[in-house]
Amino acid sequence: MSAGKAGQAGPPNRPDQLIRVALLGSGGSIGRQTVDVLARHPELFRVVALATGSQGQILEEQARLLKPAVVSLAEGRSTRLDLPAGTEFIAGPDALETLATRPDVDLVVVATGGLVALRSVLAALEAGKVVATANKETLVAGGHLVMPLVRRLAAGAAGATGDAHHPLANPLGWLRPIDSEHSAIWQCLVGEDHRAIERLLLTASGGPFLDTGVADLATVTPEQALRHPTWTMGAKITVDSATLANKGLEIIEARWLYDVPLSAITVVIHPQSVVHSAVQFVDGSVKAQLGTPDMRLPIQYALTYPERMASAAAPVDLIAAGRLEFRAPDEGRFPALRIAREAGQAGPRASTAVISADEVAVARFLRGSLDFNGIPRLLGAAVERFGSGSPIEPPLDQLIGLDAEVRQFAETYR
Template structure:
């Protein structure tokens, strides 16, 4: 699923990469367009796709002038079409149209939020594209399906998540047999030092104040519960073929070391840099080359001490739940992910407490127990729906926050 980690010969710079950006109006999508704008001779944005924000998509399309712009919400087709009339941009709507974009580009930036991104990620993998993967749920829910599609088509996945990009960069040129352990770093979120006895009183506004990264609301809450790191452990398993016991997590508040590879001879290799998602986005677009760019550099004298502590599973039980789901296999990660999406949404709505999030996830994970299988997209969708139902039912049974 990953490209051969032996550095291949550089690609001729005269041939720009044809790129489709799925989820273009989200944080990763917007930053991808900023990176692409730095390299007009090397990157051509061929297609843009978004979920429901047709106004933002229209603005991007007028500025970037892709060949096509697709909105997943079919009800937004007419206003998008009218907004782009006379621009020469072809307009379409619906999930099938988004998947068609994914099947018709050299590089697909998969940045659709949540399990909704799985279908288009699969389409890109089946078409043999390079998948610049920013949608971790695609591997959490459908890792086996994506891996099988890549094996059949020759598609490769280059991760965009900062931690997995760090691991990827550290592994280039290394023999997989020499790898002892992967170590994902975690910021610890906004509550790494907050007493656990106060967690019941955490508000959505507090959970959304991440100390290091600027991300969407759902991912930011996942960082606060450390579910984000649990999902990344599952993603790392599928990306790098490493079993759960050899994937660790360490809390690193400064977010300077983005992840570490430990080798069998006792040495370690880490990737460091300022917290800036444009760097891993550019790596995914440029690999195996490195393109000069004006991204912020790490100020080494000012970096100060770097701290590393073990995560506390009792304060952040979502991390343990993710490991449990990975070890259980089958449909368990899909159920975990679906229940978590419901739990986070209910927390942001003020319907449940912060400490209820792992309880709702546990309730939703029961969907995996009755699952008949997880070998098809249809089966995974059925598990996803049942986990959401169980998590929502558990939310209704709780006292209001």
């Protein structure tokens, strides 16, 4: 593996040095924004593969725009897509892994939800691909499987280049966070010594119910929960932002990415979503990354790291932003935050119980079979039922099995 354009992995001496990308989950909120970033930079990227779950029509449009070598649908073995000449179609359960490990792919973008891409992420890293992930569940459940691979790749790059400061000599060069908070922390850490980190300050907008009383939370409707005050995102993560479960998952994601104890991560409610997160250093300095709430910025940073280029995201106007507020989260009204943090402390088994239960809980809330306060209740019950036991750090197949068990429990939980 060697460094190509923008510090990317890629075979040496390839004439064009374009970064060859596979995008998993191209039809979703992050997926479509990633397509936008890729399409704006044909001088940097060649899109080799696109995969989505079921949205054939969006995939057709994306294929016409980007002319990938291959596209795939998870649910569409019999689907007939109208694809440009030269674009192959594959389908089925192994499609993601096939695309993520192709020899002509340098970088895999993970924009799927849940654990559907965990196996593919591990396979891609084993195959020496850079992975840029918006998906947090992969790390929340599988951080113990992912991070050793990432560290091994970084150590290999440090040895091969003889340069400890090479972008790929850092684990974050191989596993690049797209989540805006984790991208912010990553950007604050560039050029810093890891030993100088005192605390990570993870900001949260607080969601649409920041000041809603606990009794009123019981009657919150899906429509209200889907009205996020600052970000436009997929339905699942929008509801997770309203319960603060999302921030709980992000604490665990940060613990794996930045190798700090959970006790060194503080959640700060910041309703304006201008400060995307910050790092406090041992000397008391705090570095923060600020921006408008536009995911195309962290997506692009993960794709072009260590370089920056012009982006479609508008820069933040601090004078227009005016007052920036910060306060502590209320775990009494939003217990999902505490439940997720404690699950992170207990280990990957308990963290998996949270994400698997949460996916079902949110789906049930959206279809009306669980009330808003039922979401954290269900998460707590899932952790109690599945969180202890051994092994605390399950291997991949056991994790996938645990995911299925928890989901079944969550579907019938009353």
